[in-house]
Amino acid sequence: MKRVFISAMFIVAATVSTMSYAANECSGKYIVGPVETIHIKDLNMDFKARIDTGANTTSINAYDLHVIDGNNKPANSKQSWHENLGKMIRFTTANAEGKEETHTGKIIKISKIRNAQGVERRYAVVMDLIWNGKSHAIPVNLRDRKKLEYKLLIGRNWLDGKYLVDVSKKDNDD
Numbered sequence: 001m002k003r004v005f006i007s008a009m010f011i012v013a014a015t016v017s018t019m020s021y022a023a024n025e026c027s028g029k030y031i032v033g034p035v036e037t038i039h040i041k042d043l044n045m046d047f048k049a050r051i052d053t054g055a056n057t058t059s060i061n062a063y064d065l066h067v068i069d070g071n072n073k074p075a076n077s078k079q080s081w082h083e084n085l086g087k088m089i090r091f092t093t094a095n096a097e098g099k100e101e102t103h104t105g106k107i108i109k110i111s112k113i114r115n116a117q118g119v120e121r122r123y124a125v126v127m128d129l130i131w132n133g134k135s136h137a138i139p140v141n142l143r144d145r146k147k148l149e150y151k152l153l154i155g156r157n158w159l160d161g162k163y164l165v166d167v168s169k170k171d172n173d174d
Contacts, residue, residue: 026164030134033169038152041128041135043093043101047152051165055155057111057124062091062142065123067107081110081121089123091142095151111141129158136162 024031038049040060047060066072070084089107094100105125113120122141129136138157145151159165 029162029164030132031166031169032131032159032163033171033173034165034167035150035171036131036154037171038154039130040152041130042105043103043127045093045095045099045101047095048150048171049152049154050150051154051159053156053159053165055153056157057113057141058129058138058155058158059122059141059143059145059153060127061093061095061145061148061151063144063146064092065142066090067123068104081123084123085110089125089142093151094146096149108139113141129154134162 032051034051036049036051037046039046066089067084068088068090070087070089071080084107087107088104090102090104092100092102105127107123108126109124111122111124113122122143124139124141126137127140129138129140136158145153
C-alpha cells in the first residue's frame with residue numbers, strides 16, 4: 001500500500017510540474033506576452049517593455065546623447081555617423097516610473113530605421129536584458145522614447161530562437 005501511495009504521489013508531482021513547465025515553455029522556447037517586465041542589468045533598472053515582432057532591433061529610451069571624443073555635430077550625413085562607430089557614447093535614460101540613469105557604452109553599429117515618421121539613424125550599444133532569470137546581451141538602439149508609453153521596445157533580435165509571443169498572456173502570469 002505504501003508503494004502504491006508513493007507511486008501515486010510521484011505521478012501527481014510529475015504531472016503538476018509538467019503542467020506548469022508547459023505553461024511557460026513550448027518546443028524549447030519560452031512564452032512571453034505582449035508586455036513584459038525586463039531588467040536591464042547595465043542600468044540596474046526594470047522597464048515595462050512592449051514586445052514588437054515587427055521591429056528588427058530592440059530600442060530603449062535614450063536622450064542627451066554625447067559621443068565621447070567623437071563627432072557631436074548635427075549628423076547630416078551618413079559619414080558623420082560612421083565616424084563615431086567604435087567610440088563610447090554617454091546617454092540618459094528613464095523608465096516609466098521616472099527612475100533616471102546615465103550610462104556609457106560602446107557604439108557597435110549605426111542603424112537606418114524606417115518608421116511612420118520617416119527614416120532616421122540610430123546608434124546601438126550592447127546591453128544585458130534579463131527576463132525571468134534568463135539573460136541575453138544584445139544590441140539596443142538608442143532613441144528618445146520619452147513621449148511613448150513603453151520606454152523599452154523588444155525587437156526580434158531578443159526574441160529570435162528563444163521566445164514565442166502569446167498575445168493573451170499577462171505580465172504577471174510568469
